[in-house]
Amino acid sequence: MNPFEERARRVEDGLQSFSELYPRPYVKREVDPYTKTRIILMNGTEFEANWFSHQLARHTDNVDLRREIALTREVEKQQQLKISLLKPPSENILEHTISYEQLAVDLTAFLAQREQNTNVRAALDFALLEDFDHLYRYADLLDGEQGIRAEMLVGRYTEIMPGRPTIAHHRHPFDNVRLPIDAKSAATATVLDTMIITAAEQQTMNYYMNVTNFACTDTARRLYEEIALVEEEHVTHYEALMDPNATWLEMLLWHEYCECYLYYSALSTETDPCIRALWEENFEIELSHLHKAKELLEKYEGKEWQSVIRDPEFPEPVVLKENISYVRGVLAATVQNTTLRESYTSVDTLPPDADFFRFQGILIPSVECVPSHNVIEEYLRRHRQDYRFAVAEHPIVPLRDRKSDNTAVGRCPGATQL
Numbered sequence: 001m002n003p004f005e006e007r008a009r010r011v012e013d014g015l016q017s018f019s020e021l022y023p024r025p026y027v028k029r030e031v032d033p034y035t036k037t038r039i040i041l042m043n044g045t046e047f048e049a050n051w052f053s054h055q056l057a058r059h060t061d062n063v064d065l066r067r068e069i070a071l072t073r074e075v076e077k078q079q080q081l082k083i084s085l086l087k088p089p090s091e092n093i094l095e096h097t098i099s100y101e102q103l104a105v106d107l108t109a110f111l112a113q114r115e116q117n118t119n120v121r122a123a124l125d126f127a128l129l130e131d132f133d134h135l136y137r138y139a140d141l142l143d144g145e146q147g148i149r150a151e152m153l154v155g156r157y158t159e160i161m162p163g164r165p166t167i168a169h170h171r172h173p174f175d176n177v178r179l180p181i182d183a184k185s186a187a188t189a190t191v192l193d194t195m196i197i198t199a200a201e202q203q204t205m206n207y208y209m210n211v212t213n214f215a216c217t218d219t220a221r222r223l224y225e226e227i228a229l230v231e232e233e234h235v236t237h238y239e240a241l242m243d244p245n246a247t248w249l250e251m252l253l254w255h256e257y258c259e260c261y262l263y264y265s266a267l268s269t270e271t272d273p274c275i276r277a278l279w280e281e282n283f284e285i286e287l288s289h290l291h292k293a294k295e296l297l298e299k300y301e302g303k304e305w306q307s308v309i310r311d312p313e314f315p316e317p318v319v320l321k322e323n324i325s326y327v328r329g330v331l332a333a334t335v336q337n338t339t340l341r342e343s344y345t346s347v348d349t350l351p352p353d354a355d356f357f358r359f360q361g362i363l364i365p366s367v368e369c370v371p372s373h374n375v376i377e378e379y380l381r382r383h384r385q386d387y388r389f390a391v392a393e394h395p396i397v398p399l400r401d402r403k404s405d406n407t408a409v410g411r412c413p414g415a416t417q418l
Contacts, residue, residue, distance in 0.1 A: 002312045003260045004305060008291040009284070014075040021078060024274065025088035028095070033155040034320040035275060037103035038266050039086050041320075042282070044203025045196070045262050046080035049255045049289075056248050068296060069252070072289050079282055086275065093211045094142050094220065098153045100204050101138060104131035105158055107200055109323035112330075114316075117190045120241055122344055123178055124197065125330050126337060127234050129410075132327060133163030134227050136388065137372045141223060143387045144379045145216075151389035157322040161388040162399045164335050166372035168347075168410030169230045170363045172355035175339040176236040183243035183254065183308075189315040194241040195258045196318070201238055205231035219378060222371035249297045250308045256290040257309060265317035324391060332395040335409055336416050348413045360411065367407050376405035 026035065053073040057066050087096060108131060112124035139150035139160045150160055183191045208228035215221045246254070263283035270276035294305045306312075336346045338356050350356055364370055376386055385402040394400040398409055398416060408415035 001264060001314045003257065003264075003287060003290055003314070004294065004312050006287050008287040011072055011075060011288045011292050014078075014285040014288060016078055016082075021082050023082055023086055023278065025086055026272070026275070028088055028091045032271050033099065033102060033153065033157060034106075035270065035272050036087075036099040037106065037320050038270065038279075039083055039275070040100055040103050040203065041107065041196075041200055042262060042266060042279075043080060043083045044199045045259055046076055046083060047203055047206070048195075048199035049259055050076045050080060052251065052255050056252060059248065062300065065296065065300060068292065072292060075285060075289070079285065082278070083282075086278075092146075093214060094138065094146065095148065095153060097138050097207075097211075098135065098142065098150045100207060101131055101135035102154045102158050103200065103320070104204060105135060105327065106320050106323050107318070108197065109326050109330075110319060110321070111193045111197060113323075113326060114189060115193055116187060117181060119179055120181065120190055120193060123237060123241055124193075125334060126339070126344055127201075127237060128327065128330055129164040129335060130166070130169050130230060130234070131163075132159075132331075133166050133169075133372075134230070136160050136162050137166055137223060137227070137375050139389075140379045140387045141220060141375050144375075144382065145220065149387070149389075154389075156389065157324075159324050159327065159388075159390050161390045161394055162396075162406065162409075163331060164337075164410040165406055165408075166227065166230065167364065167367065167370050167407050168338070169233065170360060171233060171339055172359035173233075173236065174355055175341060176233045176240075177342065178237055178240040179342045180241055180244050183246050183250075184310070186243075188309065188311045188313075191243070191254060192258055192261060192315065194238065194243075195254065196262065198235065198238040198242060199258075201231060201234045205235050219371070219375060223375050226371040246308075247301060249293070249301050250303070253290070253293045253297050253305060253308050256286060256293045257312075259286045260290050261314050262318065264314055265319070268317040269319055328392075328395050335396050335399075338410065347411060347415075350413070370407070373405055373407055380405070 050073055053069045057069060108124050108128040112121050115121040142148050142150055181190060181194060208224050208231055212221055212224040212228055215224055263279050263286055266279040267283055270279055297303050297305060337344050338347050367373055379386055396416060398406050
C-alpha cells in the first residue's frame with residue numbers, strides 16, 4: 001500500500017467526544033498476548049509522534065505552523081489516551097510489565113530478522129539479549145511476590161530464562177551512542193525500523209520511570225529503578241541510529257508515515273475484532289495527519305514528499321510472534337558482547353582500563369548492591385531454584401545453573417569459557 005494514494009479526511013474530523021474516547025478494556029485472562037503487546041507498541045508510537053510535535057513547536061517561531069501541528073497533536077493525544085485505557089484496572093503494574101518485555105523481545109527479534117542494514121541489525125541484536133534478561137528478572141519477581149507464572153501471560157510464545165545478565169548492561173554513556181543512518185539513501189524499512197524501536201524502547205523507559213515509585217515492595221522498586229536506567233541506555237542506543245540531518249518537517253512526514261504503517265500492520269494482524277476496529281479507525285485518522293504533513297513540507301520547505309520518502313509502498317507488516325529459535329541463536333553467538341564506542345566487542349577483548357569496567361566500578365561497588373541480582377537471590381532462598389520457562393536447555397552453559405545467579409557473563413572476561 002502507498003498511503004499517499006489513499007483518500008484522507010480533514011485532521012479535525014479525528015477529534016472525538018468524551019463518550020467516544022473511553023474504550024472497553026480487554027479481559028486480562030482472555031486476551032491474546034500479542035494483542036497486549038500491539039497496544040503497548042501503538043501507545044508508544046502515539047507518544048513519540050506527540051512528543052516530537054511538541055519539540056517541533058518549541059523550535060519554530062512560525063505561529064501558523066504551530067497551530068497546524070497543535071491540532072494534529074491534540075488528535076494524537078486523544079488516540080494515545082484511548083489506546084492506553086484498553087488496559088484493564090485489574091491488571092497490575094508487574095503483570096503489565098511482562099507484556100512490555102515480551103514486546104521488547106519479539107518486536108526487536110522481528111525487526112532484526114528483516115533488517116538489511118548491518119549496523120542497525122547489530123544494534124537490534126545487541127539490546128535484544130538485554131530485554132530478554134529483563135523479562136526473566138521481572139518474571140521471577142512476579143512469581144515470587146504474587147505467585148503468578150509469567151509463562152501464562154506471554155502465552156508460552158516467548159521463553160523466560162537468563163539473557164545477558166542485567167548486571168552487565170551498565171555501560172559508560174560514551175559507549176551507548178551508535179552511528180546514524182542516512183534516511184535519503186536507506187531502505188524504507190530501515191528508516192521505519194529505527195523509528196519503531198526507538199518509540200517502543202522510549203515507551204518502556206517512560207513506563208518504568210513513572211511506575212517505579214508505585215511498586216508495592218522495596219525489592220520491586222529497586223528492580224524498576226535499575227532497569228529504568230538500562231532503558232535510558234537503550235533509548236540513547238536506538239535514537240542514535242536515526243538520521244540527524246533530516247529537517248523538522250521531513251521528520252514530521254516520517255513520523256506520520258510510520259504511524260500509518262504501524263496501524264496498517266496492527267490492522268493486518270489483530271485477532272480481537274473490537275480492537276481491530278480501533279486500529280482501522282486510527283489508520284484513517286493517521287492518513288489525515290500524513291497528508292497534512294505532506295502539505296506542510298511543501299508549504300514551508302518547498303519540498304515534495306517524494307524527495308523524502310522515495311519508496312512509499314509499505315514494507316510487509318510488522319508481525320508480533322514467537323521468535324524462540326532466533327533469540328537462542330543470538331544468545332549463543334553474542335551473549336559476551338558489550339559496546340566500545342560505536343562498535344561491538346566481546347568483554348574478553350577489552351583492555352583493563354576500558355570505560356566499561358570503570359563505569360561498572362562506579363555503579364557496582366559490590367554485586368550484592370545490584371537489584372536485578374538480588375531479585376533472583378531472594379527467589380532462590382525461598383524456592384531453591386529460579387523460575388524460568390524454556391523449551392530446551394540454555395545455549396550458554398554457565399547460564400544453565402538454576403540454583404545460582406550468574407553475574408559474570410557479559411561482564412567478566414572468560415565468563416563463558418569452560
